[in-house]
Amino acid sequence: MKSLLKMYLYRLVHSVLFWVCIGLAVATPLLFVSIYAEMNAKYGTTISIASTLLSSIMGMDFLSWPLILGPAFISFFYALEWKDGTFRNQLLAGKSRTEIYLSSQIIGLLISLAVFVVFFFATLLLGLVYRMPFLLPSENAGDFCVSFAMMIFLGLFVTVVATSFAFIVHNAWGAFGCLIGFSFLLEMIMLLISLLEFYNVDNYYILKEWIYTYQISRFESLAFDATENLEGIEATGRTIPLILKTLASSLLGGGGLGFLGWLSFTKRDLK
Amino acid sequence: MAGIVIVSANGLSKRYPGCLALDNVTFAVEKGEIVGLVGKNGAGKTTLIRVLTGVVEPTSGTYSLFGISDPKKLVPLRKRIAAMVETPALYENMTPHQNMMTRCLLMETPNPEKSGYIQRILDFVGLSGSYNDRRKIKNYSLGMRQRLGIAMAMVGDPELMILDEPTNGLDPEGIKQIRELLLKLNHERGVTILISSHILSELEKFATSYLFVDHGKLLRQISAEDLEKQARKSLSLKTSDNAKALSLLLAKGLAASLSGDTLLIVNLKDPTIALNALSEAQISLLDMKVADNGLEDFYVNLVGGRAIL
Numbered sequence: 224m225k226s227l228l229k230m231y232l233y234r235l236v237h238s239v240l241f242w243v244c245i246g247l248a249v250a251t252p253l254l255f256v257s258i259y260a261e262m263n264a265k266y267g268t269t270i271s272i273a274s275t276l277l278s279s280i281m282g283m284d285f286l287s288w289p290l291i292l293g294p295a296f297i298s299f300f301y302a303l304e305w306k307d308g309t310f311r312n313q314l315l316a317g318k319s320r321t322e323i324y325l326s327s328q329i330i331g332l333l334i335s336l337a338v339f340v341v342f343f344f345a346t347l348l349l350g351l352v353y354r355m356p357f358l359l360p361s362e363n364a365g366d367f368c369v370s371f372a373m374m375i376f377l378g379l380f381v382t383v384v385a386t387s388f389a390f391i392v393h394n395a396w397g398a399f400g401c402l403i404g405f406s407f408l409l410e411m412i413m414l415l416i417s418l419l420e421f422y423n424v425d426n427y428y429i430l431k432e433w434i435y436t437y438q439i440s441r442f443e444s445l446a447f448d449a450t451e452n453l454e455g456i457e458a459t460g461r462t463i464p465l466i467l468k469t470l471a472s473s474l475l476g477g478g479g480l481g482f483l484g485w486l487s488f489t490k491r492d493l494k
Numbered sequence: 495m496a497g498i499v500i501v502s503a504n505g506l507s508k509r510y511p512g513c514l515a516l517d518n519v520t521f522a523v524e525k526g527e528i529v530g531l532v533g534k535n536g537a538g539k540t541t542l543i544r545v546l547t548g549v550v551e552p553t554s555g556t557y558s559l560f561g562i563s564d565p566k567k568l569v570p571l572r573k574r575i576a577a578m579v580e581t582p583a584l585y586e587n588m589t590p591h592q593n594m595m596t597r598c599l600l601m602e603t604p605n606p607e608k609s610g611y612i613q614r615i616l617d618f619v620g621l622s623g624s625y626n627d628r629r630k631i632k633n634y635s636l637g638m639r640q641r642l643g644i645a646m647a648m649v650g651d652p653e654l655m656i657l658d659e660p661t662n663g664l665d666p667e668g669i670k671q672i673r674e675l676l677l678k679l680n681h682e683r684g685v686t687i688l689i690s691s692h693i694l695s696e697l698e699k700f701a702t703s704y705l706f707v708d709h710g711k712l713l714r715q716i717s718a719e720d721l722e723k724q725a726r727k728s729l730s731l732k733t734s735d736n737a738k739a740l741s742l743l744l745a746k747g748l749a750a751s752l753s754g755d756t757l758l759i760v761n762l763k764d765p766t767i768a769l770n771a772l773s774e775a776q777i778s779l780l781d782m783k784v785a786d787n788g789l790e791d792f793y794v795n796l797v798g799g800r801a802i803l
Contacts, residue, residue, distance in 0.1 A: 234588075309585060
């Protein structure tokens with residue numbers, strides 16, 4: 224598997240699209256800053272760039288990038304293997320299909336983490352320039368760290384789902400479409416639960432805690448919102464059940480789709 | 495060296511929806527052989543190659559590589575095989591050097607750049623200039639891709655090469671170069687080669703045996719030596735009395751058969767024996783064709799069902 228990982232990493236660093244993704248991850252905080260700086264200059268507004276940057280981190284805006292960029296890139300990255308028929312080179316290097324699939328999942332996670340880290344550090348770096356307040360009030364630090372960890376965990380869950388779809392659907396747009404469709408389906412389920420909630424508030428809202436889009440929104444609001452004058456977190460008293468459900472649903476969902484991806488790759492004829 | 499079976503198939507079948515691509519194929523390839531896989535389009539050649547390379551799973555039957563048939567044990571053995579199935583599997587958005595690097599990384603070749611390994615292989619296949627070429631594969635001609643596909647297949651010093659139409663898109667000089675390259679690999683390194691090609695005249699120049707495939711079935715496995723005996727001297731005749739001529743020729747111990755109004759005589763050491771016998775019996779010849787002496791005719795006769803098997 225080591226040679227497979229090395230080969231994929233080699234492919235990755237020679238992929239123009241990957242560097243475009245990394246470039247976008249760097250460019251986004253720069254874009255935020257330049258937009259707000261221009262607004263301040265042009266319209267005399269007093270938007271604090273430092274607060275905006277802090278909001279990017281504390282409000283976890285940066286997570287939306289790995290959630291979109293990483294999986295989108297993954298869909299294209301593995302679609303090329305299908306298109307060029309290069310999976311057979313890997314088979315002919317004495318690698319089993321399971322090894323190939325697991326390596327692809329690992330590389331997928333690394334891709335998302337790379338985009339994640341680059342955005343985060345680009346924002347921090349700009350924060351240094353604009354003297355962003357880095358210290359969190361101690362009473363919020365714990366919740367922030369938990370939320371941060373859970374958001375990364377959810378980002379990785381989405382990545383596993385994206386890689387799995389890339390092995391089920393052998394087409395970049397198809398795989399990415401499936402990922403979007405998957406999120407859309409969950410949103411629809413959320414809507415249904417909301418309708419049930421309308422009639423029976425106490426019993427049904429808890430069901431939403433199993434859905435990752437809801438989990439993301441909860442962890443976002445649980446995190447520190449810097450733009451609102453460093454106000455405290457919104458406490459619901461359901462943090463522990465939410466964490467447990469997030470872990471369980473991600474492991475079940477990611478594991479299930481991951482298994483389907485593996486099944487599809489190992490049982491199907493290749494090009 | 496001969497006698498060690500490198501590839502064998504036993505009752506191998508592959509069914510696609512609505513099509514039996516391989517039908518109970520059984521054969522064996524021995525070490526050091528160059529086996530030509532002959533068949534028309536859709537005969538099952540590529541499917542056979544895809545099964546042997548693990549790209550597709552057989553529906554039934556078994557096959558072995560280097561004497562091993564356990565599917566789990568076959569996986570690491572594939573490292574000893576080089577294969578090119580249909581078109582070469584190349585990353586279109588990478589340069590030739592980068593493609594070679596991916597293959598070297600997969601095959602765990604130590605220091606492929608510093609040791610000059612990649613350059614040597616590229617030189618070997620006539621792509622010396624490609625080492626520093628910044629062009630991506632998508633901008634390469636089919637012939638250059640074929641050469642690069644062979645170069646990639648050579649990484650790791652394979653013991654068995656399975657090549658599907660490797661001379662597709664090559665100019666006559668390129669075809670000759672590939673043939674010489676394969677012969678060199680076979681003679682110098684003892685590489686066993688299973689190769690499919692539509693250019694039968696080319697295959698005839700270096701194959702040591704043949705597998706004839708049609709409609710997914712293996713029609714015949716024959717050595718080049720036996721093929722020469724069978725295919726080179728055959729006559730198809732039309733006479734004034736075919737029935738009398740047939741019994742006469744059979745009485746003379748010749749391998750004659752009647753197909754419609756044509757008498758086919760194969761495996762003739764000397765065609766004049768048959769002609770003299772007919773002349774002595776005063777049977778007139780209305781038409782005579784000496785079968786073109788080659789693989790192509792043998793194949794056509796075989797597929798047409800006119801060869802005596």
